[in-house]
Amino acid sequence: MIPRTLFEHEHDEFRQTVRRFLAERCEPFHAQWEQEHQVPRDIWLCAGELGMLTISTPEAYGGLGLDRRFSMIVTEEIARACVSGLAGFGVHDICAGYLLNFGTELQKQRWLPPMASGECIAAIAMTEPDTGSDLQAITTRARLEGDHSVLNGAKTFISNGTHCDLIVVVAKTGNSGKGSQDISLILVEGGSPGLSRSKPLRKIGMNAQDTTMLFFEEVRVPRENVLGGLPGQGFYQLMKELAWERLGIAIGSIAGCQAVLESTLDYTRGRSVFGKPIIEFQNSRFKLAELKAEIAIGQSFVDRCMELLLQQQLSAQASAAAKMWCSELYSRVVDACLQLHGGNGYMLEYPVARHYLDHRVNRIFGGANDIMRELIARTL
Structure with missing residues (x-):
């Protein structure tokens, strides 16, 4: 499919750092965190040391002062690894955005540095x-x-x-x-x-x-x-930040789609039915091909939205469309891929089952998708 051109060398290096942190410090313990219904605070501190929490916050306030593509990478890798306990990182980052864009100088100095380090969770x-x-x-x-x-x-x-x-x-x-x-x-x-x-x-x-x-x-x-x-400024402040919040949901959704597809391709290559791998049946190949094409289309739209965000030109309607379409695609991908797993798709040892449990809320939070349709309909 079409290669992604959004990232540069330093973004790729940061992605490897994030991926290593998730693999070593988060994925092996996520099942325990699910039982405890929370992520330990020391994980927040480790993420803060790596600069993962409020990446675009300027260095003067404790952040790295980097562009939103680095935040995008964190969201993508969390979705890829299906460590949904870390979804709170995105909420924390949104709160930092409110402070950075609308806070008084005193509010910024008081709260942003400890938020960047993970000492203060928002x-x-x-x-x-x-x-x-x-x-x-x-x-x-x-x-x-x-x-x-x-x-x-x-x-x-x-x-x-x-x-x-x-x-x-x-x-x-x-x-x-x-x-x-x-x-x-x-x-x-x-x-x-x-x-x-x-x-x-x-x-x-x-x-x-x-x-x-x-x-x-x-x-x-x-x-x-x-x-x-x-x-009296709260509604305006909320609306100004919603475009990034909704794009973040789209980013996580399309990354989740890709992760589910990759794990399903591995499964269908290795699992045989009637003497041949599942992927060799035309129905399986065609279904997976359709999903691959739809994911590629969604990824291209999300990447274009990110480009517009970096140029401060992303509209509320475009972010609403990205959030709506990608979150609903996530549901279709998960459902189709779970079916290709058969009974194993219902077992939590397989990634598709964990995505099945965790993905559904994407169509609700950040504004329910029917609200997104209403926002888009206003442009007709």
Whole structure:
């Protein structure tokens, strides 16, 4: 298929470093992390030492100051290795983006260096028990009392919820009735009085990913912890970062597709039925050929979206299309490849079974795919 031209020599070297870290420090222990429903904090510190956490953060704030292609590599390799417990790295990186692009100088200096090193783990609290993709309908509210904002509400599906030291909370801070103008992002420390966390949420997949509910009861936050210093900017800040978040989901999805295809090719070459390898049956070859072509098309689109992102030209509609199409392709690839494994496809010792459990949420988080269709439809 078409060779990828997006990366340069230093990107390839970094990919080998990431791949080695995952193979040695993560893959052998991932099953244990699934039982514990979290990744140990020392893995975050190791990733921080390798520069994997907030790669595009400038060196002045503790990062490497590198382009988003390095972040893309981390996402691709995590998906390839199917170590879904590390999906929280992407959430952490998104939080760093909010701080870097919208934070005050004091907020950047306080939070970005420990986030780069892995000493501070970040989470974003958007979704509520009764509110999903419609962020303007949230009920979590922060009222002003002197020099503090007092926060009350509940959030759910919080990646990094157990370990988080910093929480970017989406909250109502105004009463104008104009929806988006009443929303702010508030930086809450993980040890704040009045903040409590649920036990890890039980999920059908991504069981090593630390996911909890967060509860805010009269949590007092210094007024200067409103992201950027001015209330009412939260919806705009969220929308500006969503293009990267959704492209990240597309990147992980297409890398997962490729990993599943490669493992299935190996399986069908080595497994025989009626005296010949599965791949020698025309039905198997044609199905695998179709998948290979679709993955190549998806990869080309994702790489082009990354080029546009680097040029600061990636539109919300393009990132929505990439997220929708690639995440749905991931489902088709996993389903077809599991079928080619027969009964073994249902066994967790085979990569396709782990992808089967972990991939499905890609069509939901970052905005459900029907919301992506609505965003695309607005351009018709």
